[in-house]
Amino acid sequence: MTALQQQEQQQQPLVDLADALAAGDAAAAVAGAALRSQSPPRPAQAALDAAVVSAATADAGLLYPPEERKEIRSSWNSLMRWSRYFRSKEESITERFKLEKVVVFGGGSFGTAMAVSLARQNKDMQVTLLLRDPYLCKDINELHKNTRYLEDFVLPPNVNATTAAAEAIAGAQFAIHAVPVQHTRAFLQSIKELLPPALPIISVSKGIEVTTGQLMSEVIPSVLSKKHPTVYLSGPSFAKEVMRGQPTGIVAASKDKALARSIQRLFASPFMRVNTTTDVIGVEICGSLKNVLAIAAGIVEGLELGPNAMAALVAQGCAEIRWLATKMGAKAATISGLSGLGDIMLTCYGSLSRNRSVGVRLGRGEKLADILASSSQVAEGVATAAVVVNLARKYRVQLPVLTAVAQVLDGHITAKQAVFEIMALPQIEER
Numbered sequence: 419m420t421a422l423q424q425q426e427q428q429q430q431p432l433v434d435l436a437d438a439l440a441a442g443d444a445a446a447a448v449a450g451a452a453l454r455s456q457s458p459p460r461p462a463q464a465a466l467d468a469a470v471v472s473a474a475t476a477d478a479g480l481l482y483p484p485e486e487r488k489e490i491r492s493s494w495n496s497l498m499r500w501s502r503y504f505r506s507k508e509e510s511i512t513e514r515f516k517l518e519k520v521v522v523f524g525g526g527s528f529g530t531a532m533a534v535s536l537a538r539q540n541k542d543m544q545v546t547l548l549l550r551d552p553y554l555c556k557d558i559n560e561l562h563k564n565t566r567y568l569e570d571f572v573l574p575p576n577v578n579a580t581t582a583a584a585e586a587i588a589g590a591q592f593a594i595h596a597v598p599v600q601h602t603r604a605f606l607q608s609i610k611e612l613l614p615p616a617l618p619i620i621s622v623s624k625g626i627e628v629t630t631g632q633l634m635s636e637v638i639p640s641v642l643s644k645k646h647p648t649v650y651l652s653g654p655s656f657a658k659e660v661m662r663g664q665p666t667g668i669v670a671a672s673k674d675k676a677l678a679r680s681i682q683r684l685f686a687s688p689f690m691r692v693n694t695t696t697d698v699i700g701v702e703i704c705g706s707l708k709n710v711l712a713i714a715a716g717i718v719e720g721l722e723l724g725p726n727a728m729a730a731l732v733a734q735g736c737a738e739i740r741w742l743a744t745k746m747g748a749k750a751a752t753i754s755g756l757s758g759l760g761d762i763m764l765t766c767y768g769s770l771s772r773n774r775s776v777g778v779r780l781g782r783g784e785k786l787a788d789i790l791a792s793s794s795q796v797a798e799g800v801a802t803a804a805v806v807v808n809l810a811r812k813y814r815v816q817l818p819v820l821t822a823v824a825q826v827l828d829g830h831i832t833a834k835q836a837v838f839e840i841m842a843l844p845q846i847e848e849r
């Protein structure tokens with residue numbers, strides 16, 4: 419085994435069921451079993467699941483009376499039986515057709531993370547990143563590292579990079595779009611002629627185009643064609659955690675149910691759960707607005723206002739997102755699901771969030787221009803905040819927190835003033 423392969427293997431994800439069982443780590447064993455519910459059935463699965471259950475209950479249930487423990491085990495076992503039954507019926511995407519190539523537009527943090535996630539599971543498949551920078555391509559192809567965005571990670575050997583769009587797209591069965599929202603239109607225009615009309619585009623970008631007020635689900639069809647197959651992938655998923663193989667849940671939204679199912683099967687792994695939905699608007703608007711709310715959460719953190727203030731702010735932000743998203747036609751299940759509440763929690767409380775970091779620095783008194791100049795990565799909420807106000811007006815909803823973020827970013831009021839004004843708003847009935 420080469421040094422590179424060894425390094426790659428060391429970064430191989432997490433919860434190894436056998437190790438967890440051997441070490442008597444019941445929690446890890448249960449987590450492993452739950453995650454395995456996405457993998458294809460294995461001959462010894464039933465025995466493994468039984469071992470997991472007994473390992474998990476051996477010393478954990480002593481506090482419960484025997485009847486209660488029996489009930490718990492029986493519920494768990496029926497859940498596992500149900501899971502095995504459905505997994506046995508499920509056809510994996512590799513059973514349906516041979517996966518040979520996926521192209522990724524944009525080789526920043528998330529494009530790379532999604533490429534790696536797919537490449538690890540399908541070692542015979544090529545994943546090609548389409549970039550603009552030839553030096554970064556060289557690093558990816560020769561050092562197997564994305565030295566600009568994720569330098570601590572070794573990429574699998576079946577991930578490569580090129581600046582040649584035609585070469586990147588040729589033979590691809592799926593395209594992942596991970597170019598920031600504000601650059602998407604120009605980027606797609608530049609490669610439009612090379613895109614086969616049936617090549618499914620999986621957009622992972624979250625935000626609203628400032629010049630048009632459009633979501634990605636409007637931008638992409640407006641550049642390509644209304645019939646171009648598209649899926650919108652969103653949810654709580656920091657790139658670095660995906661790279662580390664930490665358990666992650668996302669949602670694939672498409673009006674085309676069969677396509678959403680294909681994308682679910684493409685990305686599902688022992689480390690990734692993928693829900694499907696037809697609620698494209700809901701997934702997209704939640705994914706865009708949570709970035710703006712994360713800036714507000716960062717501001718509260720930077721001002722050191724404390725957990726009470728943070729909880730009140732996030733709850734108010736959730737309500738504002740719900741008010742607007744509902745008027746735009748989003749489903750309640752989406753708003754409380756992975757791409758809604760899930761991503762709000764991650765981005766508002768997770769220190770890896772770039773949007774939250776912008777807010778923290780604003781709260782500490784730094785100037786927006788300095789913050790943006792010091793980061794090479796996109797914080798989509800900064801641009802999105804500017805257009806939320808237009809949406810609020812269009813759909814006749816009041817969004818005090820999200821509007822305040824735009825005011826602060828615009829330099830019209832300070833973060834402290836914004837908090838003061840929000841606290842002084844009239845007291846309301848909860849809705």
Ligand SMILES: NC(=O)C1=CN([C@@H]2O[C@H](COP(=O)(O)OP(=O)(O)OC[C@H]3O[C@@H](n4cnc5c(N)ncnc54)[C@H](O)[C@@H]3O)[C@@H](O)[C@H]2O)C=CC1
Pocket residue numbers: 524525526527528529530550567596597598599601605622623624625655656657658794795796798
């Ligand atoms: N980083 C994360 O954890 C997650 C990011 N996202 C979303 O994915 C999208 C991409 O984010 P990241 O990869 O994190 O951003 P990033 O800032 O790390 O990388 C952006 C990539 O887009 C490329 N790019 C920038 N302008 C371009 C242009 N004009 N033409 C072509 N390519 C261009 C950059 O060269 C870079 O490769 C964003 O919308 C973000 O909200 C979604 C989920 C998680």
Ligand SMILES: O=C(CO)COP(=O)(O)O
Pocket residue numbers: 624653654655656709712761764765770771772773774796797798
């Ligand atoms: O969307 C994200 C996680 O789901 C990433 O958030 P940031 O862009 O704030 O880092």
